[in-house]
Amino acid sequence: MKIAIVTDSTAVLKEETKNSDCLRVVTVPLIIDGVEQNDLAPAEYYEKLKHTKNFPSTAQPSIGEMANIYESLAQEGYDEVISIHISSGISGFCNTLKANIDDLSPIPVHIFDSLSTSLPMGAMVDSAVEKAKTGEDAASILDWLEKMRIAQCIYLVVDDLQHLVRTGRLSNGTALIGSLLQIKPILKFDEEGKIVLFKKVRTAKKAYKEAIDLVLEELELYKMKGWVPEIGIAHTNIEDRAADYAKILEEKTGYPVRIVDLGNVIGTHTGEKTLGFGIMRKA
Incomplete structure (x- = not known):
């Protein structure tokens, strides 16, 4: 049985994965x-944001492009496809694919909603x-992906909540409260894959510390269940700060911490100076 994997450009992939023959990546415009x-370096993208007439937007990949890939x-000669995509809680892409899949592919395609991204x-x-x-x-493979999805967790510390409000990923009330009280909220993906307020913390420094503590709590659960973790920090154009907190996490957990860019598409929604503290199941 020959299986192909399809995903979209919001996924942050390891280099060895990117070069795999069985993988196809569709661009989220x-x-x-x-x-x-779609090809701007992060620093170039956030500099361009300062001079744009209109706030950037994202769109779903076209159905025609997906049909061509499948x-x-x-x-x-592939027998089946597993198509793993951005959370249905922040994008309609998965649901669009599910509604049209019978007309898109001559071979079976399993649409897998990651309930996350990046x-x-x-x-x-x-x-x-x-x-x-x-x-x-x-x-x-799908059975294992289900197990990974249940175990995954990423805590986002966002510098400016208005980006999430502007793009419809968070309610205006949450941002207003955060602004008035000078709160740095910690956000996470809920069970439906929506970005929600998880905790309110005073100052960014305290929010970063709290996010690290939350990862440590998740790590204890992993240990209890016998799961092998992978820990990472995703950032939007603040790599030095990400490296500082990665070092702290490594010292506290004993595990290597991967540092990645959150990506321009997701950065459009979270804004610059966002840090995401993630723990994923590796085995």
Whole structure:
């Protein structure tokens, strides 16, 4: 059984995954002043944000593009596809695919809602690709992805909540309260894959410390259940700060901490100077 993995560009992937023959990545369009700009380096992107006439927006990949990907995989001899995508709680893409999948592919396609994005979603794709390479069947891979999805957690400390409000990913009331009280909220993905307020903390420094403590609590649960963790920090254009907190996490956990860029698409919603503290199941 030959299995292909498809994902979208919001997933943060390891280099060895990116070069895999069985993987296809569809671009989530990023539109700045009416022009699609998907290849900007993070520093260039956030500098451009300061001078744009209109706030950037994102769009769903086209159904036609997905049909072409699935068709080409069928022609290459793949038997089934597992398509892992950005949370249905912050994008309609998964639901669009599910509604149209019968007309898109000549081979079976399993649409898997990551209920997350960026670092946790990338970990799922990394693992799915690795398993597909070793010849595991679709049912086995999907079963493992379910286990990863249940275990995943990422805590987001956002510098300016108005970005999430502007793009419809968070209620205006939460941002207003945060602004008035000078609170740095900690956000997370809930069980439906929506970004929600998890905890209110005074000052960014305290919020970062609290996020680390939350990861440590999750790590204890992992140990109790015999799970092997992967820990990471995702950031939007504040790599030095991410490195500082990664070092603290490494000292406290004894595990290596991967540092990644959150990505321009997700950064459009969270804004610059966001840190995400994530823990994912590795085994």
